[in-house]
Amino acid sequence: MPAIALVDDDRNILASLSILLESEGFEIRTYSDGATALHALSASPPDIAVLDIKMPRMDGMEVLRRLRRKSEVPVIFLTSKDDEVDEMLGLRMGADDYIRKPFSQRLLIERIRAVLRRRNPQDDAAERTEAETILERGALVMDPMRHAVIWRGMPVNLTLTEFLILHALAQRPGFVKTREQLMQVAYQDEVYVDDRTIDSHIKRVRKKLRAVDETFASIETLYGVGYRYREA
Numbered sequence: 352m353p354a355i356a357l358v359d360d361d362r363n364i365l366a367s368l369s370i371l372l373e374s375e376g377f378e379i380r381t382y383s384d385g386a387t388a389l390h391a392l393s394a395s396p397p398d399i400a401v402l403d404i405k406m407p408r409m410d411g412m413e414v415l416r417r418l419r420r421k422s423e424v425p426v427i428f429l430t431s432k433d434d435e436v437d438e439m440l441g442l443r444m445g446a447d448d449y450i451r452k453p454f455s456q457r458l459l460i461e462r463i464r465a466v467l468r469r470r471n472p473q474d475d476a477a478e479r480t481e482a483e484t485i486l487e488r489g490a491l492v493m494d495p496m497r498h499a500v501i502w503r504g505m506p507v508n509l510t511l512t513e514f515l516i517l518h519a520l521a522q523r524p525g526f527v528k529t530r531e532q533l534m535q536v537a538y539q540d541e542v543y544v545d546d547r548t549i550d551s552h553i554k555r556v557r558k559k560l561r562a563v564d565e566t567f568a569s570i571e572t573l574y575g576v577g578y579r580y581r582e583a
Contacts, residue, residue, distance in 0.1 A: 385409030
């Protein structure tokens with residue numbers, strides 16, 4: 352039973368979403384302010400968090416910023432129609448998706464399920480051997496089933512979106528992936544993002560890998576074209 356953390360200062364939204372999601376078989380944890388939610392999410396991470404951006408005490412953007420210091424739990428933002436700048440900033444900070452208020456509750460459920468599927472692919476996993484599942488490219492080891500990344504024997508914590516982008520590049524070393532192709536891999540549910548968002552994700556991936564190996568240079572930029580993975 353996947354656990355979902357709902358964070359919103361509107362108690363009516365929390366109550367209605369809780370009833371609906373529990374009826375769909377999810378375990379629900381609710382929080383009405385960002386500060387309380389941050390403490391709970393850090394102490395006991397859920398499978399996914401749904402965060403409202405505009406909240407008193409600590410808004411959703413600040414919750415995400417602090418959460419990303421120690422956790423890669425998937426995050427879906429709830430935003431108002433006039434929050435386009437916040438949407439783009441949130442995606443660049445490591446959010447996995449967003450949905451605008453007022454929203455269809457059924458649409459939110461499908462977005463939640465889509466993010467969970469991307470994080471835990473189950474389609475034919477039972478029929479695949481561990482060797483077929485794990486991707487090894489030189490010093491890089493990626494395990495999609497466990498959402499694990501190892502570089503030169505050291506673990507690297509990536510968000511779901513960062514993992515999908517790196518995995519797409521590493522699948523075919525030497526082949527260029529355009530920004531459009533990487534957007535299709537990372538955002539399969541018709542969420543609009545621009546080229547700069549992909550560039551921001553690549554920057555975060557490089558930063559995290561260089562934190563364990565300052566010589567990391569396996570993601571190459573081809574200006575005006577896209578990116579490619581060079582096997583170390």
